[in-house]
Amino acid sequence: MSETTPRATAREQILNAYEEMLVESGPTAVTLEAVAKRAGVSKGGLLYHFGSKDALLQGLLDRLSEVNERDLANARSSPDGVLRYYLRTSFSDVTQEVQLHRSVLAAIQMLAHDSRAAEALRNQFESWRELLREHIADPLTAELVAMVGDGIYLNAVLGVPTTVIQDNVDEVLSRLDVLEEERT
Numbered sequence: 001m002s003e004t005t006p007r008a009t010a011r012e013q014i015l016n017a018y019e020e021m022l023v024e025s026g027p028t029a030v031t032l033e034a035v036a037k038r039a040g041v042s043k044g045g046l047l048y049h050f051g052s053k054d055a056l057l058q059g060l061l062d063r064l065s066e067v068n069e070r071d072l073a074n075a076r077s078s079p080d081g082v083l084r085y086y087l088r089t090s091f092s093d094v095t096q097e098v099q100l101h102r103s104v105l106a107a108i109q110m111l112a113h114d115s116r117a118a119e120a121l122r123n124q125f126e127s128w129r130e131l132l133r134e135h136i137a138d139p140l141t142a143e144l145v146a147m148v149g150d151g152i153y154l155n156a157v158l159g160v161p162t163t164v165i166q167d168n169v170d171e172v173l174s175r176l177d178v179l180e181e182e183r184t
Contacts, residue, residue, distance in 0.1 A: 010039070010041050010045055010049060011049045011059075013039040013040060013041065014035060014036070014039045014041060014045075014046055014049055014050065014056070014059075015056075015059055015060060015063055016039070017035050017036075017038035017039035018030065018035050018039075018056055018059075018060060018106070019060065019102050019103060019105075019106040020038065020102075021034060021035060021038060022060075022105075022106040022109040022110065023102065023105045023106055023109060026109055027109055027110055027113050030053070032046055032047070032052075032053060032056070035056065057110060057114060057116065057117070058116070060103065060106055060107065060110075061107065061116055061117065061120040063099075063103055064100075064103040064104065064107055064120055064121075064124060065120065065123070065124070067099050067100045067103055068100060068124045068127060069127075071089070071100050072127060072128070072131055075089075075131060076131070081135065082131055082132065082134075082135040083132070083135060083136065083145060083173070083176065084173060086128065086131075086132060086145070086149050087145070087148065087149055087152060087169050087172060087173065088169060090149040090150075090152040090153045090156070090169075091152050091153065091155070091156035091162065091165045091166070091169070093153075093156075094153065094156035094157055095156060095162055104121070104124070105157075107120055107121050108121070125146075125150070128146060128149070129142070129143065129146045132145055132146050137183065138183070141176070141179065145176070148172055152165060152168070152169060
């Protein structure tokens with residue numbers, strides 16, 4: 001018997017369409033009518049879930065927060081540990097186009113248009129820094145790891161070959177292991 005994935009709700013379809021349009025064309029090309037059409041719902045259906053463009057943006061930012069919280073929970077429960085999870089998903093999320101990556105890209109498109117996008121992104125990045133500080137004894141090392149992860153993510157977004165990024169991640173993890181051994 002084959003497994004079926006549940007169909008996205010109308011609300012999810014609308015948010016998916018909004019994210020796609022922001023990433024592909026930027027915020028100036030986004031209208032409620034265009035989002036509704038792309039989502040396969042009526043404009044009235046869109047307005048039922050999101051009464052305005054402002055509400056639609058808030059829905060996107062709420063989704064970013066929810067998806068980020070799930071990813072933080074995945075990191076906490078990862079058998080490889082938080083550090084390895086963070087660095088490896090900093091590029092694999094891009095190559096696998098996971099929801100968190102799509103939401104981040106869409107929010108980035110809104111940076112110049114709404115201060116809530118910057119606040120949401122800052123909160124997301126800070127939540128990862130807090131988690132890293134909980135799992136890395138030295139605060140400076142935790143901050144450096146966060147910055148390395150940010151750089152890995154940016155390189156993946158810019159299309160640096162995955163093999164190059166993977167090799168660099170492996171080398172960083174090796175060196176962090178050595179540092180940790182020296183501390184103990």
